[in-house]
Amino acid sequence: MNQQPKLADLKDHSASVPPLAIDGENAEAPELTWAFLSELAIIGLGFVGAIAALYFGRSILMPVMAALIIGITLTPIQKFAADHRIPPVFSALLLMMVFLAALYVAAMLVIGPLTEWIAKAPELGSIIKEKLQWLDGPLGTLRKVAKTVGETAGSSAPTVAVETSLPAVVQQAATILTPAVTQFIVFVGTLLFFLIGSEQLRRQLITRFETRGARKRVLRIWNDIEHNLIRYLSTVTAINLGLGIVTAGMLFLVGFPNPVAFGALAFVLNYIPYIGPAILILTLFAVGLISTPTLGTALFPPLLFVAIATVEGQFITPGVVGHRLTMSPFLVFLALAFWTWLWGPFGTFMATPLLIVALVVLGHLFPDEEMTLPK
Helix, strand or coil: CCCCCCCCHHHHCCCCCCCEECCCCEHHHHHHHHHHHHHHHHHHHHHHHHHHHHCHHHHHHHHHHHHHHHHHHHHHHHHHHCCCCCCCCHHHHHHHHHHHHHHHHHHHHHHHHHHHHHHHHHHHHHHHHHHHHHHHHHHHHHHHHHHHHHHHHCCCCCCCCCCHHHHHHHHHHHHHHEEEEEEEHHHHHHHHHHHHHHHHHHHHHHHHHCCCCHHHHHHHHHHHHHHHHHHHHHHHHHHHHHHHHHHHHHHHHHHCHHHHHEEEEEEEEHHCCCCCHHHHHHHHHHHHHHHHCCCCHHHHHHHHHHHHHHHHHHHHHHHHHCCCCCCCCHHHHHHHHCCCHCEEEEEEHHHHHHHHHHCCCCCCCCCCCCCCCCC
16 A cells, blocks of 8 residues: 655655756756846946046056156157167157157148148138028928928027126136146156156066966066057058058149148048048048039049049058957947047047057957867
């Protein structure tokens, strides 16, 4: 006669049953999930904190980062001078003078014609209006639609009275110029002292780590950042210089005004992938619209520059820079969007060098391993 199992026997039997297995593994998914989510939350908070620090500290971080990147690019000249027993102070001062002189010449090439165009602003407005008369019809239709929508919504634009006075203008100019001057002083000081003590700084950074493996890793990261930045920026600078010369020559041959200034502008803007050439194309079209008789002749210089920039971007730069420094266009675009949002126009110029630094550091901290995808 069968006996009913006791409650204690059922408990003992259930305790001997192994945990539910999925694909041959014990089901510890809840614990692993919570641990993973906790780590993910900590990483996310750290990431948000780092972004906040970069944003609120941008007034000091932007000139410091620019000085460090330019200083790293100039270290081969510093090392060459040290090999010939030239004191670091003298070579650093000489490099600073050459760099500031080149910066001044580039600024004057652009600022001079820009001031001249600004002085002619009233005349330029009437010229542009005359050239774009064919847009009056579509624009008038859009204005009528906007007015009708505004009247339907019952909204009316408020009248704003603007009063200008000399003290207010001076105060506004001081508000704009004071941070710029301060940041320029920080940039010059950081660059000068980095050039003087870069080798000593590297030694001190490496010796801060106790183990030999950590020191070797830091040394490799430093050397790779230095090598990649020097190679990339020096190569891109040479290519941009050639692009500026070719652009200035092309504009001179087609009779475009201020060809040297626009060649210098092409040299500077080409440091910004995608956005820089687009800005120059629009600028050439706007100036051509003013200085040429017809719309077709205004389109000719921008189209020529598009052809030159296409050859440079698709063939010359990838061939010269090489596959090792060729970055994903998607990553470059994301870096441009992120640093422009965070630091404005300055971040746009710094996006690609900072992306190179980030890729080098991540490549050493998380080296590539051969992985087989699951079937």
